[in-house]
Amino acid sequence: xxxxxxxxxxxxxxxxxxxxxxxxxxxxxxxxxxxxxxxxxxxxxxxxxxxxxxxxxxxxxxxxxxxxxxxxxxxxxxxxxxxxxxxxxxxxxxxxxxxxxxxxxxxxxxxxxxxx
Numbered sequence: 001x002x003x004x005x006x007x008x009x010x011x012x013x014x015x016x017x018x019x020x021x022x023x024x025x026x027x028x029x030x031x032x033x034x035x036x037x038x039x040x041x042x043x044x045x046x047x048x049x050x051x052x053x054x055x056x057x058x059x060x061x062x063x064x065x066x067x068x069x070x071x072x073x074x075x076x077x078x079x080x081x082x083x084x085x086x087x088x089x090x091x092x093x094x095x096x097x098x099x100x101x102x103x104x105x106x107x108x109x110x111x112x113x114x115x116x
Contacts, residue, residue, distance in 0.1 A: 033100035052109035
């Protein structure tokens with residue numbers, strides 16, 4: 001049940017729904033991206049929690065494959081942690097979630113969300 005919809009990419013939904021944890025363990029030798037959560041027909045990703053670590057001073061973040069708009073999370077080595085429960089990042093219908101890096105690095109952690 002949607003309680004409030006602020007914009008196309010954020011909304012507040014039922015906080016008691018079950019979520020999926022997607023592990024992230026990526027190595028990039030140069031600027032690139034990798035799909036970490038494939039989309040399904042007629043469904044959207046609802047990202048609720050992000051905990052990632054990058055081991056180099058490079059820009060990294062996520063993007064939706066079809067939309068191809070980058071959402072930078074961090075520019076330097078370190079952790080990025082965001083609790084989006086109640087204010088989800090919502091992806092486009094039928095799209096996949098990718099992690100991108102603008103240079104050589106390792107990215108580890110997890111993302112929690114729903115595909116519905």
